[in-house]
Amino acid sequence: VKELALISRLLPLLPTNDYVVVGAGDDCAVLDLGDPESHALFKTDAVVEGIHFTPEIAPERIGHKAIGRCLSDVAAMGGLPIAAVVTLGLPREYDPAKVLGIYRGLGQLAARYQVAVVGGETTTNPGGVILSVALLGHVARDRALLRSGASAGDAIFVTGDLGGSIDGKHLDFEPRLAEGVWLAENFRPHAMIDVSDGLAADLGQILVASGDLGAELLQSALPISRAARVRTRSTPRGKPPHLAALTDGEDFELLFTVPSRVAVQLQDAFRAHFPAVKLSCVGKVVSQPGIRLRSPTGWVTIPATGYQHFA
Amino acid sequence: VKELALISRLLPLLPTNDYVVVGAGDDCAVLDLGDPESHALFKTDAVVEGIHFTPEIAPERIGHKAIGRCLSDVAAMGGLPIAAVVTLGLPREYDPAKVLGIYRGLGQLAARYQVAVVGGETTTNPGGVILSVALLGHVARDRALLRSGASAGDAIFVTGDLGGSIDGKHLDFEPRLAEGVWLAENFRPHAMIDVSDGLAADLGQILVASGDLGAELLQSALPISRAARVRTRSTPRGKPPHLAALTDGEDFELLFTVPSRVAVQLQDAFRAHFPAVKLSCVGKVVSQPGIRLRSPTGWVTIPATGYQHFA
Numbered sequence: 001v002k003e004l005a006l007i008s009r010l011l012p013l014l015p016t017n018d019y020v021v022v023g024a025g026d027d028c029a030v031l032d033l034g035d036p037e038s039h040a041l042f043k044t045d046a047v048v049e050g051i052h053f054t055p056e057i058a059p060e061r062i063g064h065k066a067i068g069r070c071l072s073d074v075a076a077m078g079g080l081p082i083a084a085v086v087t088l089g090l091p092r093e094y095d096p097a098k099v100l101g102i103y104r105g106l107g108q109l110a111a112r113y114q115v116a117v118v119g120g121e122t123t124t125n126p127g128g129v130i131l132s133v134a135l136l137g138h139v140a141r142d143r144a145l146l147r148s149g150a151s152a153g154d155a156i157f158v159t160g161d162l163g164g165s166i167d168g169k170h171l172d173f174e175p176r177l178a179e180g181v182w183l184a185e186n187f188r189p190h191a192m193i194d195v196s197d198g199l200a201a202d203l204g205q206i207l208v209a210s211g212d213l214g215a216e217l218l219q220s221a222l223p224i225s226r227a228a229r230v231r232t233r234s235t236p237r238g239k240p241p242h243l244a245a246l247t248d249g250e251d252f253e254l255l256f257t258v259p260s261r262v263a264v265q266l267q268d269a270f271r272a273h274f275p276a277v278k279l280s281c282v283g284k285v286v287s288q289p290g291i292r293l294r295s296p297t298g299w300v301t302i303p304a305t306g307y308q309h310f311a
Numbered sequence: 312v313k314e315l316a317l318i319s320r321l322l323p324l325l326p327t328n329d330y331v332v333v334g335a336g337d338d339c340a341v342l343d344l345g346d347p348e349s350h351a352l353f354k355t356d357a358v359v360e361g362i363h364f365t366p367e368i369a370p371e372r373i374g375h376k377a378i379g380r381c382l383s384d385v386a387a388m389g390g391l392p393i394a395a396v397v398t399l400g401l402p403r404e405y406d407p408a409k410v411l412g413i414y415r416g417l418g419q420l421a422a423r424y425q426v427a428v429v430g431g432e433t434t435t436n437p438g439g440v441i442l443s444v445a446l447l448g449h450v451a452r453d454r455a456l457l458r459s460g461a462s463a464g465d466a467i468f469v470t471g472d473l474g475g476s477i478d479g480k481h482l483d484f485e486p487r488l489a490e491g492v493w494l495a496e497n498f499r500p501h502a503m504i505d506v507s508d509g510l511a512a513d514l515g516q517i518l519v520a521s522g523d524l525g526a527e528l529l530q531s532a533l534p535i536s537r538a539a540r541v542r543t544r545s546t547p548r549g550k551p552p553h554l555a556a557l558t559d560g561e562d563f564e565l566l567f568t569v570p571s572r573v574a575v576q577l578q579d580a581f582r583a584h585f586p587a588v589k590l591s592c593v594g595k596v597v598s599q600p601g602i603r604l605r606s607p608t609g610w611v612t613i614p615a616t617g618y619q620h621f622a
Contacts, residue, residue: 006407010431013414015422019393020429029429031394033449034346044396044430044445051435082330083342085355087398087443089436096317103324111326118331118340119355120321124362125400127438132398134355134445138344 022146025209027073027193028137030144039144041079041137045069049128053171059101060108061171062131067106069196070135071113071175072252076194077146078184079139080177083116087132089125102131113177145184145256150191150210152287154257156217157189157266158280162199162251163244164227170250179274180254187266189256198247199282200291200302202255207289217283217302219295222246246293246302257285333457336520338384338504339448341455350455352390352448356380360439364482370412371419372482373442378417380507381446382424382486383563387505388457389495390450391488394427398443400436413442424488456495456567461502461521465568465596467528468500468577471589473510473562474539474555481561490585491565498577500567509558510593511602511613513566518600528594528613530606533557557604557613568596 007025016023021039022030028041047066049055067084074081088102103120110117115135159176176194183189191206199222207213219242228244239247258266263281270279291302318336327334332350333341339352358377360366378395385392399413414431421428426446470487487505494500502517510533518524530553539555550558569577574592581590602613 006410006433007431009407009411010414013411013418014428014431015418015426016429017393017425017427020427023427024430029394029396031427031429031447033344033351033393033447034348035344037345040344040447042394042396042429042445042447044398044443045432046398046400046434046443048400048434048436050437082328082344083340083353085340085353085445087355087357089357089359089400089441091438096320099317100320100324103321107324107326114328115326116328116331116334116342117325118327118342118353119335120318120325121356122317123357123359123441125359125436125438125441126361127402127436130400130434130436130441132355132357132443134353134396136342136344136351136353136447 022144026146027076037141038138039141041074041077041139041144043070043073044132044134045073046130046132048130057171059098060105062129063102063105064109065171066131066133067109068173068175068252070133071177072194074135074137075175075177075180076192076254077139077144078180078192079137079144080181081113081115081135081137083118084110084133084135085119086117087121087123089123089130091126091128092124143184145189145192147191147193147206148209150206150213150257150285152213152285153260154190154285155260155263155281156203156215156257156283156285158195158199158223158253158255158282160251160253160278161223161225162195162253163225163241163248164231165248165250167227167231169227173252175252176254179277182273183254183256186269187258187262189258192254192256195251195253195255196249198249199255200246203291206257212289214286214288214290215283216286217291217293219293221280221282223278223280260284333455337457338387348452349449350452352385352388352450352455354381354384355443355445356384357441357443359441368482370409371416373440374413374416375420376482377442377444378420379484379486379563381444382420382488383505385446385448386486386488386491387503387565388450388455389491389503390448390455391492392424392426392446392448394429395421395444395446396430397428398432398434400434400441402437402439403435454495456500456503458502458504458517459520461517461524461568461596463524463596463598464571465501466571466574466592467514467526467568467594467596468590468592469506469510469534469564469566471562471564472534472536473506473564474536474552474559475542476538476559476561478538478542480538484563486563487565490588493584494565494567497580498569498573500569503565503567506562506564506566507560509560510566511557514602517568518596523600525597525599525601526594527597528602528604530604532591532593534589534591571595
């Protein structure tokens, strides 16, 4: 499925109404449900056996990943989660103990963030396990952080380390909810997204949504994960680590832009508040479209063809 | 999957919080999101190729059915829908025109009831098409109609005709949203549910939720669909029509109980307001558990083993 091309044809088919503040296309939709203090956030996402996890994976980790992805999307809006509903599709003859394991993993992560799980449908899905989660959250009224607010000159930040999530982090990541709310309240980023398709692809989403801007990234500033470095050592013909950090995806870190004048202050305050979480300034937003990477050997243009995985 | 047995083991794994008014187990969850006038309704449901529709079905009807099921659940709470998010799982190499068709059918039904579709995820699902919809709705505060409020002596009503939905209605049904809201506002049923698993099974849900009550049904009062009668004629060894009406499922009609003293008044007012929609009083709630059917040859006990399909 050529997702972007398809989505552009799908969007006109999706009705809207007066409740909608922000419709499909951001990390979450934003709705005005009548609460004078807050807007609602609404999101769905799914994980599928053979695509997002392999059959031998412990069921608890499947549940964790499925709701974690939605929680990460709420974090990327600067919001907090409220309640989730779950659809679980199972092959015939699936072990009930595994179903309980999936719900245990999902329920444990939900409980950690005070999310109520208020509905669970089970259906047969002949081809394998699929777990779809819909999440409702909230954010202070008119305070949702969108992808579309970046400006030329903004500094680009990302939390945590990037690359190599396939070695485990894609199943065990912790959604950056505390960090997202703190950023929204204290530094009001111009634009924010979670890194699900890789730094380059998700930064591309911000740049396109913000009016076809561009970015200059510094290779030496990329927060490359240990997993990405280890993978490169064990597979010498694989991606170099910096390319893994740019393109691997499923890191579920927060990527955001702020005015460059607050960059130093943000770094200091973040370090004081989240001493265990890395925060890296990886570059800046520029008016010229496209993403360019300053490597040790000079500038490299990162192909921006639809901002799909390109490596 | 032995759904009921599993659910009883799952429920303790599902965290709750102060937003929850009614958690998992009714047609929708009920949440207090801070609007002084209303409560939110939250529901998810899925349709799967080979289970809920066959591969040759027009994609528009798949989309219609998927959101229609959730709309029917909102109707059964006496509420109205607000917004939906969609997860679509597709086999590899699925025709993009079919994807557009699915969304067209879903979007048309959504638009008819002023529902915004605010998110759509597409993923690969190797085994076939799966379409999961999550729906957010609202209902006047403390006015959600639950399954649990029936009393001995209540009259039992059902809208429309029952049985034989496999011949087409299961794909093309119209959710009873107008009827549900009208009933909630004018007659405040003690208990309401939509008929998805068959009259007997769904009535069983009301009776168990209301404190292990029972029901006496009148076979001659069952609103048997033309489709059910035609099926019996063409397959003489199949279910008799009244059994089809009791057990076929996927009728998506409203089943509810009201105090018997308002039954006649309700019939008259409903007929005046919805002249095109049948409303049938099919029996009464009794204190003795179990469902008994008064047939032309005498009383028949309908096995209530878990209220699964039994025919």
